Structure formats: C-alpha cells, structure tokens
Amino acid sequence: MLTASTSIDVPDLAAGERFYADTLDFVTVAAPFKGVAVMRSGGVEIALLEKAAGSRPAPGSADVRRYERHWTPVHIDFHVTDLDDRLARVAAAGGIVEQVHGHPKHGKVAFCSDPFGHGFCLLERPAEQADPS
Numbered sequence: 001m002l003t004a005s006t007s008i009d010v011p012d013l014a015a016g017e018r019f020y021a022d023t024l025d026f027v028t029v030a031a032p033f034k035g036v037a038v039m040r041s042g043g044v045e046i047a048l049l050e051k052a053a054g055s056r057p058a059p060g061s062a063d064v065r066r067y068e069r070h071w072t073p074v075h076i077d078f079h080v081t082d083l084d085d086r087l088a089r090v091a092a093a094g095g096i097v098e099q100v101h102g103h104p105k106h107g108k109v110a111f112c113s114d115p116f117g118h119g120f121c122l123l124e125r126p127a128e129q130a131d132p133s
Helices: 013-024 083-092
Strands: 006-010 027-030 036-041 044-050 076-079 096-103 107-113 119-124
Touching: 006 013, 013 027, 013 036, 013 044, 013 083, 083 096, 083 107, 083 119
Parallel strands: 006 044, 076 119
Antiparallel strands: 027 036, 036 044, 096 107, 107 119
C-alpha cells in the first residue's frame, strides 16, 4: 500500500494554518513537533513546516528558502466543486489568483499562489465529470 502527503515550508506556522484553513477547509489534526502542523481536508493531508526565510534547505546547499513568488516544477492541484468561491477565499486570505482558464468540456483551472510564494492550482470539472466520492 502506498499513501502520500505533501509538506509545505512556511515562514510563519500560524499564518500557514490560517491560509489553508480559510481557503481549502484544512483542519489541523496533529502537531507532532514544534513548528510542524499536520492538516487534513477531505482525503488530502499536508504538513506545514515552519522554516525561516534565508535558511538552507539541506546541508551543503547554496540555495536558501525564499518566500516571495517563486517557480517550481512541482505543485499541488486541488480539485474543488465551486471554483469561484475558492478563488474569492484565496484572495481574501492573502493568496494570489494569477490566471483562470476554462473549457466547456474539460472544466476550469486557476493558477494561484499562497502568501508564501508557493504555486498551486485549483481545478473544477464540469458536473457530469466530477467524481461522486
């Protein structure tokens, strides 16, 4: 059996918890260590890890954590049933809605970023394609 969760570095754990709770209905279910919050929404689990801006991500790395908008080839797609509501919530919670695209057959997608610069997508399928579970 394989399961997965996604870890997201944030400079302020409480602010991260607020953003993901306010926008995507995540609830903190565990705080196993100082600076760590495990959150769940539906069947999705994320772990927020409080890491200071400017800190190195690995020993010997020349890179540092930065929380302005940045590009990464890996991001999370969250599937939602009411894209317009979620986009309003993203903006109200300090995130950025960068682009919204729609297609009558395939649904809508929005490219967003959280207040910490991490990109993510919100996807809304047409009702006839939505997963009933």
